[in-house]
Structures are given as structure tokens and as C-alpha cells.
Amino acid sequence: MMDKYLSASRSKGAVRWDDLRSRRTWDRMVPRLQDSEPESEFAPSRHRPWLVPAVAAACAAGIVVLVLVFLRSSTPSTDAFSPPVASSRRLALAPDPVPRRAPETPIAVVRNGDAILTLFDGSQASASAEARFKLVSAAEHSIVIKQTRGLVAYAVTPNSRRTFVVKAHGVIVKVLGTLFSVNVGTDQVQVSVTRGRVLASDAYRQVVLHGGESVTLRGSFAPRDDQGRLAQNPMPMVQGTPRKRVRPALGPVETGSLKEILKKVDEARRAGRFTEAIGLLRRATMSPDADPDKTTAFFILARMELSVGSCGAAAKAYRSYLNAAPRGTFAMDALAGEVKARWRCGQKARARALAREYLRRYPKTLHASVMHGILKE
Amino acid sequence: MATLSLLPRPKKADLVHLARMGKEDAFKELYFKHAGYVARMVYAITNSDSDLEDLVQEIFLGAYRSLPGLQDTEKFAAWLGKIAVRTIFAHLRRRRKVSTTNQDMDVYAAVDGEQEELRCELYRALDSLPPKLRIPWVLHRHEKMSLGETAELCEISLATVKRLIRQAERHLQERLQ
Structure with a gap:
């Protein structure tokens, strides 16, 4: 009885898969291929030679950690924030005489001679071998670090409800954004911002620095008169002039079709001219045409914005793609991308809500583990 | 001057090696x-033309990501088949x-003639099967793969594949009577 169904199905159920369809699928896959990283998670082979040594190493590491915890807990200490650093590297992390308790104890590790301090909110301070800095307070709404010597790079987790301040010889650096460094020299303090915004000030001057800008301030290194007062206008007060902020331009006005613009974007992207590619893509997404390529442009733009660290713009572009093509080919990746972008922006509540939405729609897909991780955090 | 077309074409194993790099x-x-090959397998199992391109894309993306884990470059097709399954x-x-209302309309939209009718009935019955019964049955009975091949693609033992196919066959016969 089953044979008649099978022969009917075989005779009528030939797949309509031609060269055109094959090419179309390949063309749609190429951008995803270029952004894919080979991994072994989905390899069908169950032979995993690395598994035994990895498990053994993890067990050994676990035993070492347990022994260290036991040893630490058996020696009474009054220093709530003293980190487990090597004795050769003196990293001053002692709190104020009356310490304000942090939600969690910061963790400090030494890697290749550099000390990395990770705070409870995920912010990191990476100090060079000769640097000296001290965690003055680490409360939920305020983190204050006092830096006395050397170069320390800070990567601050964005949080509008918490202030992050670095004090270095009278120079106060108030963090409004994310990635910056403070270098305390013998007679000046240099503040350089890689990404985000920082407010640097001393007794004379207050400067808002954006990504790519740096400034040198004198702070308490400024010359004083006989009575110990700061001179009225110590020269040179600001040795480096802030560089102008470089923003990706909208790109040249393109008269060609959307397809041609996207081709140029591809060329620029492959040549590493990301600013130009982003500018062109922004222009492409502004075109009034209802072209299916426009939705693809939103997706590519979002990925590029994320790769250059513009999380807000990336989230916006992902949302535009999802609004234009809610069931599009890249809808799953776009939703995952929006979650990641919003998480990096500090919009954690929104990111969590979107992660739940993702897991509801695509429960067992490539990004599911990342979404679970975000929801657990 | 030798053009590219005159150069010997790389073997499949070499291609896999190059792709891995x-x-x-x-x-x-x-x-x-x-x-x-992949599209034929996808269509035979899912019977959905609208999902075909997306699934083929997912399968090849998965393969691209997993290429470093491929042990034997000669067996690329079998390995790809496992990823496809x-x-x-x-x-x-x-x-x-998810709700299958729309998919049903999409899949069974154009019913024309007795053969089509039989085919639609078969896939309606298959839709009521769980995937772990449906896939081995389609590969073995519809795609005429041997039990050994089916077991290898589904990454289960020969005994299990026989049991699952028998179970699926019984279920389908009940549904189609």
C-alpha cells in the first residue's frame, strides 16, 4: 500500500533546484560567510581529542583555586580589596580608612607584567608594570580611583546612574563613556580617549574629550608661588590640543542605483575603508526606493557599525532591518545582533527583553547560547 | 601563456583542504x-519549497563553521549529509x-491530479510523525538509501534505525488507511 504513495511522491515531488536558485542562495550566503568564524561546535564528528586534556586542565585549575581560597580564608585580613597579585608587583588597591563597601570585591590579576583590575560592574583597569593606582571607593553609584604614577588604560562599562572618576595629581577625569587611558608623567598627566566621552579637568581647565582625542594637563604639577599658591596662568597648561573628532561622513552623493552603491560598499569594505563603506551604506539606507536591497543594506550597515564600536547606531540599523523584513533571511541574525548591540550600549533591560523574544522565536539556533548567557548575567 | 582553465582542476579533497584554510x-x-544533493534531501524530508533556500544556506554555513572539525577530507559529502540531517x-x-496553519496552506496549496493527492496525503501523514521517526523513514524509503547509510547520516546505530523505520512505517500505515 505504501508503494503507491512513494511512487506518487517520487514522480511528483522533484525539487525545483536550478542553477539560478543555487546562485541566489550563494549570493545571500556570502556576507554571512565572511562574518563567520570557523568553530568546532557543530562538527558532526564525535571524536574530540582535546576533550580529555581540557577536562584534566579544568579539574587541576579548580583544585588550585580551591586551595588558594582555603589558604586565603585561613589568614585573617582587614583589607577588603587587596587583590591576589604577585609580591614583586605592588599594586595599591587599599580602600579609604572608612571603606564604603562595594557590591562585590574587585578581582585583580597579573598578566605579562601588566595588572588588570576588574570591578564588580565589569569595568576594567589595565595598569602597566610601573603604574600605581588605588581604588578609593567602589560603591554602586560611584567608583573613584586615585592614580599616582604610570599608564593605566580604563575600559568602563557604560552606566548613566554611576559615576566613574579617576583622580591623578589634581587632574580629575570623569568618565562619560567607555575606553580611555591616563598616563601620569613626572610633571604632567596625559588623558587619551579611544572610544566614548571623558571629562578631564584641573584647576584651570575643563575639557570634554571624544574618541581619538587626547589632552595633557598639569594638575598639581603646575608651578606654585613662594606661598604655595598655584600660579595664575602656568604655561604651558595644555600641551596637546584636542584633535577634532572624526565622524564617518555620509559619503559622496551617489547617482547610481542601489545595487551599484552596494557594490561600491563591498569594494570599500574589502579594502578596509570602513568609514567610507559606512557613509555609503547610510546613504543607501536613506534612499526612498522600496528596493529589497535596501533591507540588506540595513543589515550590512548594522554589522559594520557594530564592528567599529557604534553600538547605538548598530542597534538602530538592526531594528530598521527587522521592521523592513520581519521574516527576512537575516531576521534571526539581526535580532541576535540587536541584542548584542543594546547589551554593549548598556541598555541591558531592553537587551534582555529582546533575548527572550529571540529564544521564543528561535529556541535552538546558533545564537541561543549567547542569549541564555545574557539572560543569566 | 597558460590560462587558469588549462590548469588541472583541484580534487575534492584538495578543495576541502583549501576551504579549511x-x-x-x-x-x-x-x-x-x-x-x-543537499537541496534534494531537504525537500524530500520537509516538502517545503519556501524553507528550502534558507535551510540550504543554514546547512552550508554550519559546514563552513565546522570545517576545522572535519577529520577525513575524502568523506566531505557524508559529513555534509550529517550536518544537513x-x-x-x-x-x-x-x-x-509553532502553529502550522500557514505552512499547511503553503505546502499543500496546489493540489492537482491523483498523484498529487497521494503525495499530499503522504506528507500530511509524515507531518504527524516526530522528526526522529520521519527523517530515517524518508531517507531509507523515499530516497532509497541503505540502512547503513541512513544510520550513518542520522548518527545512530543500525539496530536503532531499523526500529525507528519500523515504528514510522506502522504509524504511517495507520494514518493512511
Whole structure:
């Protein structure tokens, strides 16, 4: 009885898969291929030679950690924030005489001679071998670090409800954004911002620095008169002039079709001219045409914005793609991308809500583990 | 001057090796060689034309990501088949969870003639099967693969594959009577 169904199905159920369809699928896959990283998670082979040594190493590491915890807990200490650093590297992390308790104890590790301090909110301070800095307070709404010597790079987790301040010889650096460094020299303090915004000030001057800008301030290194007062206008007060902020331009006005613009974007992207590619893509997404390529442009733009660290713009572009093509080919990746972008922006509540939405729609897909991780955090 | 077309074409194992090193052209050639095989398998199991391109894309993306884990470059097709079965399995499980109203309309939209009618009946019956019964049955009975091949693609033992196919056959016969 089953044979008649099978022969009917075989005779009528030939797949309509031609060269055109094959090419179309390949063309749609190429951008995803270029952004894919080979991994072994989905390899069908169950032979995993690395598994035994990895498990053994993890067990050994676990035993070492347990022994260290036991040893630490058996020696009474009054220093709530003293980190487990090597004795050769003196990293001053002692709190104020009356310490304000942090939600969690910061963790400090030494890697290749550099000390990395990770705070409870995920912010990191990476100090060079000769640097000296001290965690003055680490409360939920305020983190204050006092830096006395050397170069320390800070990567601050964005949080509008918490202030992050670095004090270095009278120079106060108030963090409004994310990635910056403070270098305390013998007679000046240099503040350089890689990404985000920082407010640097001393007794004379207050400067808002954006990504790519740096400034040198004198702070308490400024010359004083006989009575110990700061001179009225110590020269040179600001040795480096802030560089102008470089923003990706909208790109040249393109008269060609959307397809041609996207081709140029591809060329620029492959040549590493990301600013130009982003500018062109922004222009492409502004075109009034209802072209299916426009939705693809939103997706590519979002990925590029994320790769250059513009999380807000990336989230916006992902949302535009999802609004234009809610069931599009890249809808799953776009939703995952929006979650990641919003998480990096500090919009954690929104990111969590979107992660739940993702897991509801695509429960067992490539990004599911990342979404679970975000929801657990 | 020798042109590129006069140069000997690389063997499949070499192509796999090149693709593993990140050569996109080599992977492209592998894709065009195997896309038809993968598409046929996807369509035979899912019977959905609208999901076909997305699934083929997912399968090849999964393969690209997993290339470093491929042990034997000679067995690329079999390895790709396993990835395809896994991806289709996940897709069918997802599809069973969501409402199937629209998909039913999409899949069975054009019913024309007795043969089509029989085919639609068969796939309606298959839709009531869980993927772990459906996939081995389709591969063995519909695609005429041997029990050994089916077991290898589904990554289960020969005894299990026989049991699952028998179970699926019994269920289908009940539904189609």
C-alpha cells in the first residue's frame, strides 16, 4: 500500500533546484560567510581529542583555586580589596580608612607584567608594570580611583546612574563613556580617549574629550608661588590640543542605483575603508526606493557599525532591518545582533527583553547560547 | 601563456583542504557541487519549497563553521549529509512547536491530479510523525538509501534505525488507511 504513495511522491515531488536558485542562495550566503568564524561546535564528528586534556586542565585549575581560597580564608585580613597579585608587583588597591563597601570585591590579576583590575560592574583597569593606582571607593553609584604614577588604560562599562572618576595629581577625569587611558608623567598627566566621552579637568581647565582625542594637563604639577599658591596662568597648561573628532561622513552623493552603491560598499569594505563603506551604506539606507536591497543594506550597515564600536547606531540599523523584513533571511541574525548591540550600549533591560523574544522565536539556533548567557548575567 | 582553465582542476579533497584554510573560492566550488544533493534531501524530508533556500544556506554555513572539525577530507559529502540531517531535525522540531496553519496552506496549496493527492496525503501523514521517526523513514524509503547509510547520516546505530523505520512505517500505515 505504501508503494503507491512513494511512487506518487517520487514522480511528483522533484525539487525545483536550478542553477539560478543555487546562485541566489550563494549570493545571500556570502556576507554571512565572511562574518563567520570557523568553530568546532557543530562538527558532526564525535571524536574530540582535546576533550580529555581540557577536562584534566579544568579539574587541576579548580583544585588550585580551591586551595588558594582555603589558604586565603585561613589568614585573617582587614583589607577588603587587596587583590591576589604577585609580591614583586605592588599594586595599591587599599580602600579609604572608612571603606564604603562595594557590591562585590574587585578581582585583580597579573598578566605579562601588566595588572588588570576588574570591578564588580565589569569595568576594567589595565595598569602597566610601573603604574600605581588605588581604588578609593567602589560603591554602586560611584567608583573613584586615585592614580599616582604610570599608564593605566580604563575600559568602563557604560552606566548613566554611576559615576566613574579617576583622580591623578589634581587632574580629575570623569568618565562619560567607555575606553580611555591616563598616563601620569613626572610633571604632567596625559588623558587619551579611544572610544566614548571623558571629562578631564584641573584647576584651570575643563575639557570634554571624544574618541581619538587626547589632552595633557598639569594638575598639581603646575608651578606654585613662594606661598604655595598655584600660579595664575602656568604655561604651558595644555600641551596637546584636542584633535577634532572624526565622524564617518555620509559619503559622496551617489547617482547610481542601489545595487551599484552596494557594490561600491563591498569594494570599500574589502579594502578596509570602513568609514567610507559606512557613509555609503547610510546613504543607501536613506534612499526612498522600496528596493529589497535596501533591507540588506540595513543589515550590512548594522554589522559594520557594530564592528567599529557604534553600538547605538548598530542597534538602530538592526531594528530598521527587522521592521523592513520581519521574516527576512537575516531576521534571526539581526535580532541576535540587536541584542548584542543594546547589551554593549548598556541598555541591558531592553537587551534582555529582546533575548527572550529571540529564544521564543528561535529556541535552538546558533545564537541561543549567547542569549541564555545574557539572560543569566 | 597558460590560462587558469588549462590548469588541472583541484580534487575534492584538495578543495576541502583549501576551504579549511579559509579560501572562499574553494568553498564556493564545494557549494556548487553539493547544493543539489543537499537541496534534494531537504525537500524530500520537509516538502517545503519556501524553507528550502534558507535551510540550504543554514546547512552550508554550519559546514563552513565546522570545517576545522572535519577529520577525513575524502568523506566531505557524508559529513555534509550529517550536518544537513541535524539542521533539518532542528528545523522540523521548531516547525512542530509553532502553529502550522500557514505552512499547511503553503505546502499543500496546489493540489492537482491523483498523484498529487497521494503525495499530499503522504506528507500530511509524515507531518504527524516526530522528526526522529520521519527523517530515517524518508531517507531509507523515499530516497532509497541503505540502512547503513541512513544510520550513518542520522548518527545512530543500525539496530536503532531499523526500529525507528519500523515504528514510522506502522504509524504511517495507520494514518493512511
